[in-house]
Amino acid sequence: MDQSIAIAQDALANPPAELACNPLLAEAQANLPDHLRNNDHAPAGAAVGLQSNAEGSGLDAKLQVVDENQRFTTALDEHMKGWKLADAGFNYDVVAVFGSQSTGKSTLLNRLFGTKFDVMSESERRQTTKGIWMSKGQDMPVLVMDVEGTDGRERGEDQDFERKSALFSMAVAEVLLVNIWEHQVGLYQGANMGLLKTVFEVNLGLFLAAKQKGKARGDSQDKTLLLFVIRDHIGATPLANLRATLTADLNRLWDGLSKPEGLESSKIDDFFDLDFVTLPHKLLQPELFEAQVVELRQRFNKSNVQGAAASSSSSVFQSKYHKRIPADGISTYMGTIWDAVVSNKDLDLPTQQELLAQFRCGELAAAAFSTFAALVSAFPPAPPAGQLDSTLGSRMLDAKQAALVAYDTAASRYHPAVYARQRAELVAKVHSALAPLFATQLKSAHKGLLRAYRVEIEDALKGDGYDFARVVAEARARAERTFEEEAKRVTLEESGWSAEEERAALGEDMDSVAELLRKEETRKMVAVIERNIKRQMAETVELALDSPSADMWDKVLSAFKAALAKAEEAYVRKATSFNCTKDEVDAALSLLRRRAWLALRSKLDEQTAEAALLNKLRLVFEDKFRYDADGVPRVWKPEDDIDTIFRKAKDSVLELIPLYAHIKPSDDKNAFELASSASSSSLVDPAASAADDEFDFADSLQLLTPQAQASLSARFRRETDAYYTEAKRSMVSSTSQIPYWIYCVLVVLGWNEFVAVIRSPIYFTLLLLGFTAAYVTWTLNMTGPVLAVSKGVTNEVIRTVNDQLHAYFSAQTPAAHAQRHHAARVPVAVPASSAPAEEIELSEKAALKREKDE
């Protein structure tokens, strides 16, 4: 009877929707006690002062995750976002309620979490919750699952759904609320025990599957909290007694289970934590019921629990129960779990978690890579080859970090192994996308540094007194250091990129540039030395060849050898600073010798060319023929033996032709030797090596071929014939110069003048003085100075006379005359104090007198 009244009162307080507007209902409700009015249909969460609106999104506050046809929803992701839990990571909890149908489960959840699950209409007493519903607890990050009741009245005896929903809840929820009436406690055969048996069996199955994946019993996350909510607790039986009874029943139930191998001795505590709370009768003790609901709610609200430090252990959500599924993956995870449950597959949670991790980490890695690709595509265009992009390294690093941060933030919550594997793949992908930039940058660095290296060496070589080896070493060290720094700047950590290949290529290129420059320098040096030898030898050769003698070649060759020795010494000294190898030094010296010899040869060729040599021979001949032994020019007299002198001179000169024809010193120690070929000269000057093939030292000793000698001899003979004729002619002309009678005529005609001079004492004295002065001048060898002095005196006299004449005639112009006249008449302005009047008068008189004179 009491129960009927209670039901009636409750029906009035919570009328079905279709009667809500009926005026009679309003009247009846007015007569209800205050505490019962609109109690259940007060906004959800009224017990804890919550509002009915779903939080934030405008989406329904509840979602049927599994419908009556056992299909899993596709809208959970969307709802998670709407509930603002998608980015919660692990900061959320899942609770599910189990219990017989129509035992007030939905009512309890609505009161505890402020949810809006449908509550059964008292009048119909019909099952309201079908499938599995989910909602978010208000003001708390808790996913609340309202599971279809397990009595199976609507589904008959088919316990299929009960098993599936138990399996599903065990896989995803940390806390299972088991809703039972107080009067059901101790009824071992009751529906709840059947449900719990299912829960235990399912749990053992899950554990077994997990064990096969290598998990041990007692691992965290393997435990679930079973929180028994004993409803309609009258208070007659204390909670402790109820707890003992229920615990005993549960242990008995556990013992009765046929456990898998290896788990025979396992205890219920190995898998579950058990907790018990009571709630008073909702209708009979509504205020007490509400108060205890509020109290129970505190245990579900982490922030409240943490705020009250003393009761932290009473929090139902403890980390050991958490299933460690990141919030952004919960939708996928639950979906796969439900699919596995429905298709009756063996549910092994580690594998499911791994699969989820695989899927989500893959998704997150792809998203992170897109972020990275967007950043990379925004990079500025690469600078031209040879120029470095100084910010490339930092930009690459930033892009990589951005991708990894995006990935790590969400993916690090997933299965560690999967997370790490996908991360490594992402990193590898990022690195391979950036590798071409790295390679391009290194190539650019290589090109730019090689150019700078060359310029630096060339600049240094322009100066004087450089040490080639030091210049090269410094430039190389600088280039290598810069390359190293650049490579470091663009090498990302863990990328495995190596700049070694490029560094080696740069080194090789620098070697060949240095080699080239060194060869160039060596060539230049050899050329300079060769020029010097040529200059030094020119005078010696001319001098020696102009005055031929038996030791002519000794002089030339000894001078040549001395100059060459000096040049070689200069080269060796310089070559040391060039870092030349011994082979190179030998090759360069050999080249130097040959070039020097060829230079000498060319000078000799120039001097022994037919015209030049003919000239020399002519000079020698003239010397012998036209001058006597004392070097005095010969004046041919009739008594001279021109023929013999001519023949001797000619023969002695002709004998010189073979001397000029061969470079042959009289003393063997002055001989010069040179190898005929020097294949190694290509080491220094490749161009020179071509000429080597045609060089024959023995040939180079011969200056005149026999034909050339014969031709020279013939020309010389012809030319000397002219000398002979000229000499003969000059002898004839000198004998027929002035006839002797002319002298007689001179004496006859000049006799009077001679006698006049002799007889005049003045003329005679003057003549005598003149002869004496001339004699003294001649004996003292003063002829030159006397002539110079007399010439100077004469010049001076002429100049002075000229000046005087010039001054006189220029003063004769009319203007000058007028000027002079005027100047004489105008008195000079003299200050009165400084010149007395008498002086002025005198000066005027003097001026007048001068004018008259003029």
Ligand SMILES: Nc1nc2c(ncn2[C@@H]2O[C@H](COP(=O)(O)OP(=O)(O)OP(=O)(O)O)[C@@H](O)[C@H]2O)c(=O)[nH]1
């Ligand atoms: N005696 C009693 N009745 C209650 C209590 N709480 C709720 N009810 C009533 O029990 C009936 C069923 O409530 P629901 O909350 O819909 O129960 P349920 O278990 O969710 O029902 P299904 O979803 O259909 O399985 C309602 O008419 C409530 O008024 C309670 O604490 N004691």
